[in-house]
């Protein structure tokens with residue numbers, strides 16, 4: 001399947017400059033990109049975002065809406081979000097509800113936001129520290145993916161995107177899984193634009209199969225059930241992608257226990273994650289995470305549709321009750 005036209009993958013920023021040249025735009029920009037030349041396109045029409053998870057709230061949305069009103073942003077303005085997943089989530093949500101919806105373009109600047117947070121057209125803000133409780137599903141006018149812009153991200157925040165990339169390839173493409181492992185362990189360099197393109201392509205295949213998230217799109221939740229619980233661990237929490245990496249390892253261990261995944265495949269995944277430097281252990285005892293899982297927004301009654309790997313490149317979705325999850329977790 002081709003990547004949809006609104007997703008533009010480019011090795012540099014020239015095309016974005018062309019696209020925005022004569023447009024009435026306003027940008028929300030991650031503070032860490034304050035000195036990036038791309039900001040010049042917007043002149044004074046920029047608001048900087050201090051991207052921490054704490055600001056992904058309705059209060060911030062209200063505060064930004066006031067700024068946009070003061071700065072004359074109206075229904076003819078294109079709201080452009082430039083930054084990691086926090087900035088693009090805020091921009092997408094704000095654009096969806098400001099004046100009942102204005103046009104929006106996104107320029108994700110972390111690997112995680114390029115292959116995951118923006119391409120699903122979902123956005124969201126947190127409520128009482130519960131992740132993405134309020135949000136919309138709305139396709140932006142464009143999503144501009146430029147691998148070059150991620151070069152300034154820290155290794156630690158890059159790991160978040162690597163975890164999501166490996167997750168995507170674990171769902172559907174063992175060949176690209178191996179390429180990504182080789183690339184990020186330094187065994188063999190691959191074209192990052194190609195890895196991003198393939199990850200986005202698979203993401204899109206899955207989203208297109210199931211835009212409302214009742215079927216195949218659940219696959220994208222591989223590693224996310226425990227991942228989200230780890231993100232809510234208070235002081236011991238981990239950022240999204242790293243938490244997902246641990247969640248994938250837990251799901252793989254559960255799959256071995258259930259006879260769905262060979263021990264050898266588990267060992268390979270575990271070894272790959274360790275070599276890349278991804279975390280594999282939860283920061284708190286596993287059993288203390290099951291309380292948070294009971295509040296997972298993807299639960300249906302007392303069931304979670306759990307994504308379990310059955311090999312590298314294949315997965316299965318199993319409805320598991322909270323009691324079944326508790327029993328499995330305490331046997332790991």
Ligand SMILES: NC(=O)c1ccc[n+]([C@@H]2O[C@H](COP(=O)([O-])OP(=O)(O)OC[C@H]3O[C@@H](n4cnc5c(N)ncnc54)[C@H](O)[C@@H]3O)[C@@H](O)[C@H]2O)c1
Nearest residue numbers: 032051084085086109110112113117122123149150152153
């Ligand atoms: N909407 C969705 O479907 C979806 C999916 C996955 C994740 N998310 C959300 O994405 C967020 C995490 O996104 P993220 O990992 O991109 O993190 P982020 O937005 O927190 O960015 C991580 C850090 O990198 C900095 N940064 C961003 N781009 C940079 C660059 N080019 N150079 C230097 N520094 C840069 C930021 O200022 C921040 O300090 C979470 O809030 C998560 O809930 C949303």
